[in-house]
Amino acid sequence: MPKVGMEPVRRKALINAAISVIGEHGSLDVTMSEIAGRAGVSAALAHHYFGAKEGLLQETMRHILRELGHDAANALRGVTDPRQRLSALVAVNFANSQFSTETVSAWLAFYVEAQRSEPMRRLLLIYARRLHSDLMSGLRHLLPLDEATRTAEGVAALIDGLYIRCALRSAAPDAASAIALVEDYLDHKLSGGRGG
Amino acid sequence: MPKVGMEPVRRKALINAAISVIGEHGSLDVTMSEIAGRAGVSAALAHHYFGAKEGLLQETMRHILRELGHDAANALRGVTDPRQRLSALVAVNFANSQFSTETVSAWLAFYVEAQRSEPMRRLLLIYARRLHSDLMSGLRHLLPLDEATRTAEGVAALIDGLYIRCALRSAAPDAASAIALVEDYLDHKLSGGRGG
Amino acid sequence: MPKVGMEPVRRKALINAAISVIGEHGSLDVTMSEIAGRAGVSAALAHHYFGAKEGLLQETMRHILRELGHDAANALRGVTDPRQRLSALVAVNFANSQFSTETVSAWLAFYVEAQRSEPMRRLLLIYARRLHSDLMSGLRHLLPLDEATRTAEGVAALIDGLYIRCALRSAAPDAASAIALVEDYLDHKLSGGRGG
Amino acid sequence: MPKVGMEPVRRKALINAAISVIGEHGSLDVTMSEIAGRAGVSAALAHHYFGAKEGLLQETMRHILRELGHDAANALRGVTDPRQRLSALVAVNFANSQFSTETVSAWLAFYVEAQRSEPMRRLLLIYARRLHSDLMSGLRHLLPLDEATRTAEGVAALIDGLYIRCALRSAAPDAASAIALVEDYLDHKLSGGRGG
DNA sequence: AATGAATGAGCCTTCATTCAT
DNA sequence: AATGAATGAAGGCTCATTCAT
Numbered sequence: 001m002p003k004v005g006m007e008p009v010r011r012k013a014l015i016n017a018a019i020s021v022i023g024e025h026g027s028l029d030v031t032m033s034e035i036a037g038r039a040g041v042s043a044a045l046a047h048h049y050f051g052a053k054e055g056l057l058q059e060t061m062r063h064i065l066r067e068l069g070h071d072a073a074n075a076l077r078g079v080t081d082p083r084q085r086l087s088a089l090v091a092v093n094f095a096n097s098q099f100s101t102e103t104v105s106a107w108l109a110f111y112v113e114a115q116r117s118e119p120m121r122r123l124l125l126i127y128a129r130r131l132h133s134d135l136m137s138g139l140r141h142l143l144p145l146d147e148a149t150r151t152a153e154g155v156a157a158l159i160d161g162l163y164i165r166c167a168l169r170s171a172a173p174d175a176a177s178a179i180a181l182v183e184d185y186l187d188h189k190l191s192g193g194r195g196g
Numbered sequence: 197m198p199k200v201g202m203e204p205v206r207r208k209a210l211i212n213a214a215i216s217v218i219g220e221h222g223s224l225d226v227t228m229s230e231i232a233g234r235a236g237v238s239a240a241l242a243h244h245y246f247g248a249k250e251g252l253l254q255e256t257m258r259h260i261l262r263e264l265g266h267d268a269a270n271a272l273r274g275v276t277d278p279r280q281r282l283s284a285l286v287a288v289n290f291a292n293s294q295f296s297t298e299t300v301s302a303w304l305a306f307y308v309e310a311q312r313s314e315p316m317r318r319l320l321l322i323y324a325r326r327l328h329s330d331l332m333s334g335l336r337h338l339l340p341l342d343e344a345t346r347t348a349e350g351v352a353a354l355i356d357g358l359y360i361r362c363a364l365r366s367a368a369p370d371a372a373s374a375i376a377l378v379e380d381y382l383d384h385k386l387s388g389g390r391g392g
Numbered sequence: 393m394p395k396v397g398m399e400p401v402r403r404k405a406l407i408n409a410a411i412s413v414i415g416e417h418g419s420l421d422v423t424m425s426e427i428a429g430r431a432g433v434s435a436a437l438a439h440h441y442f443g444a445k446e447g448l449l450q451e452t453m454r455h456i457l458r459e460l461g462h463d464a465a466n467a468l469r470g471v472t473d474p475r476q477r478l479s480a481l482v483a484v485n486f487a488n489s490q491f492s493t494e495t496v497s498a499w500l501a502f503y504v505e506a507q508r509s510e511p512m513r514r515l516l517l518i519y520a521r522r523l524h525s526d527l528m529s530g531l532r533h534l535l536p537l538d539e540a541t542r543t544a545e546g547v548a549a550l551i552d553g554l555y556i557r558c559a560l561r562s563a564a565p566d567a568a569s570a571i572a573l574v575e576d577y578l579d580h581k582l583s584g585g586r587g588g
Numbered sequence: 589m590p591k592v593g594m595e596p597v598r599r600k601a602l603i604n605a606a607i608s609v610i611g612e613h614g615s616l617d618v619t620m621s622e623i624a625g626r627a628g629v630s631a632a633l634a635h636h637y638f639g640a641k642e643g644l645l646q647e648t649m650r651h652i653l654r655e656l657g658h659d660a661a662n663a664l665r666g667v668t669d670p671r672q673r674l675s676a677l678v679a680v681n682f683a684n685s686q687f688s689t690e691t692v693s694a695w696l697a698f699y700v701e702a703q704r705s706e707p708m709r710r711l712l713l714i715y716a717r718r719l720h721s722d723l724m725s726g727l728r729h730l731l732p733l734d735e736a737t738r739t740a741e742g743v744a745a746l747i748d749g750l751y752i753r754c755a756l757r758s759a760a761p762d763a764a765s766a767i768a769l770v771e772d773y774l775d776h777k778l779s780g781g782r783g784g
Numbered sequence: 785a786a787t788g789a790a791t792g793a794g795c796c797t798t799c800a801t802t803c804a805t
Numbered sequence: 806a807a808t809g810a811a812t813g814a815a816g817g818c819t820c821a822t823t824c825a826t
Contacts, residue, residue: 161353433786
């Protein structure tokens with residue numbers, strides 16, 4: 001029973017279904033039929049709204065990144081203390097909504113796809129740049145510029161690394177210890193502790 | 197004209213071809229035909245030797261990990277100073293043979309596959325455990341046990357994170373700065389620098 | 393805001409759109425959506441008015457033939473001299489409106505369809521019979537009956553052949569030389585030139 | 589039960605099947621499955637040998653034209669009298685093997701396709717040029733050059749026109765009267781009969 | 785009068801896999 | 806030892822068509 005104005009509803013449903021299916025499979029090697037079925041519509045409709053599988057996947061990635069962006073913006077809103085901004089960012093990245101087995105799986109799958117698909121790569125680069133600039137918004141007030149840059153890179157790599165390793169475990173990801181690890185890294189860098 | 201004793205030759209050729217093709221594609225979504233063609237044999241022969249695609253891919257992963265294992269063992273051989281063992285390990289992981297765009301791509305692809313394939317996951321876990329124990333062989337003499345464990349996890353995550361981020365860049369991976377980042381992390385942790 | 397009395401307007405628009413789209417594509421392998429889009433309406437409306445794709449295509453063919461019929465009738469109106477009637481008919485068939493790349497393409501496409509669709513075949517037969525009788529209206533006064541019949545067949549074949557060959561050229565069809573060729577044929581036949 | 593050396597056998601079988609199926613359908617709108625089925629093989633095999641549907645269709649067209657070319661060459665072999673060469677050519681074009689309902693249907697279908705597919709157009713142009721030059725090989729000794737050229741065009745158009753009209757009839761094509769018509773045209777042109 | 789929503793059916797194409805040689 | 810031959814299964818995509826609004 002067709003109703004008008006269904007487009008946004010279907011698009012959202014299909015994107016959510018895509019995240020879900022991709023998360024379960026742990027890869028983008030999923031069928032349009034399965035995604036559409038999960039969303040309760042026909043595969044043809046998915047093509048109708050997204051043109052092709054690639055379109056749906058890109059929109060899905062875009063959605064995930066947009067969500068993460070919003071979460072980060074919310075977490076930073078009103079937080080002026082540089083150190084607290086850093087903690088807020090770390091916390092957001094390991095919040096339950098992002099650091100679930102499913103999302104992490106989807107995340108990884110998109111990383112792989114980015115190596116083949118230019119649009120995907122561009123999406124991921126945008127995310128990476130925003131994370132970097134968000135981190136710098138705190139670090140630049142706490143460290144000399146070049147040191148701040150290096151630290152931002154370290155934190156970003158640490159986060160990604162913890163994500164990727166989480167995907168290996170069968171157990172649910174442990175956000176708390178992941179956060180502790182990154183915070184510990186930050187503490188060391190900010191305490192001026194002299195290393196090598 | 198078939199020759200006897202070709203089996204090991206063909207197996208190696210096919211595995212190398214697989215690494216090459218997977219690295220170029222940036223994913224395991226490659227065809228048996230392409231791999232076989234790269235190895236200069238028919239797809240049927242690949243099946244003959246590996247039973248199925250999955251078998252070839254697993255053998256390929258096993259091969260990559262074994263190589264990495266050998267490299268690490270060689271690097272550690274005769275190095276007794278704990279701090280130097282750590283540096284040797286870090287250096288090995290970012291050696292040219294491992295930290296090329298192609299290998300990193302293949303690596304990532306296998307990570308993704310590990311989420312679906314139990315045998316793949318097992319292979320990656322073995323690698324992760326060995327890296328951990330290698331790191332601990334140095335860290336346990338420099339830090340209290342629990343702190344050493346956390347540091348090992350941090351280093352491992354950092355390495356994986358740097359790998360994954362390298363896959364995003366179009367430029368060739370910069371081993372030197374990657375090593376510097378990890379060394380810096382180690383220095384901080386080992387200097388007893390008080391963080392939070 | 394739907395208006396009353398739109399039916400004939402829509403039908404005409406859709407038929408014109410069909411001719412245009414078919415002509416561009418050079419075949420009947422066009423989609424209802426494209427035709428409807430060209431006409432500025434939805435595909436559903438095209439179905440509403442024509443029942444199915446086949447209906448629209450038949451109506452389109454009918455329209456083309458009717459136009460050609462009217463053109464011929466107009467051209468013959470008031471022309472009583474048999475020879476001049478023949479020239480008028482030839483001229484009409486290669487008039488700009490009929491002998492354009494687009495129309496010729498559509499024409500050919502319908503010819504092909506006629507081999508599968510009985511209604512299409514019937515439409516084309518009606519056209520063929522009218523052309524024959526029109527030709528005979530001139531020829532019967534200039535030649536013995538059986539010779540007139542053969543000549544009519546020759547002229548008709550010549551016209552169709554020139555159409556079909558025009559479709560192969562990339563250049564715009566050359567009406568003048570096509571007309572000259574047919575006229576030359578008629579001249580020879582009518583001059584009593586002894587052949588075999 | 590696979591045997592070696594089947595490729596040429598299968599290719600021929602598939603091309604013959606394509607002609608047959610296209611002839612029956614009267615258009616190129618046939619499925620690979622149907623063609624393959626008619627040839628007694630799977631659709632996958634057709635793709636294996638021809639790459640894609642387009643490849644099979646082009647090879648099929650090429651085959652038809654090559655056959656026609658051979659027939660013409662054979663018919664002309666040893667015939668030196670210009671007028672007899674013309675008759676031989678006309679006869680070949682309406683020989684049973686070419687002027688059957690099926691072949692004519694396929695022929696027409698390819699004509700239509702030529703308007704969309706550049707390779708197809710090229711194939712048809714080659715055929716058209718050869719027919720022209722064959723005709724000229726006779727006509728140039730019987731008529732002034734420009735008149736010979738026009739006559740060649742007329743004959744070619746007449747042949748194509750008779751083909752296309754044959755496709756409309758339900759009855760089997762009447763080669764005899766088609767030949768008579770073209771011969772009559774030639775006789776008139778060659779007798780120097782003054783027309784207009 | 786008109787359309788967006790929705791789908792089923794069907795086609796092309798790919799690919800891992802098997803088999804006889 | 807090695808391969809060409811062959812296929813089944815599956816997926817992406819298109820499109821005519823229907824339906825409720």
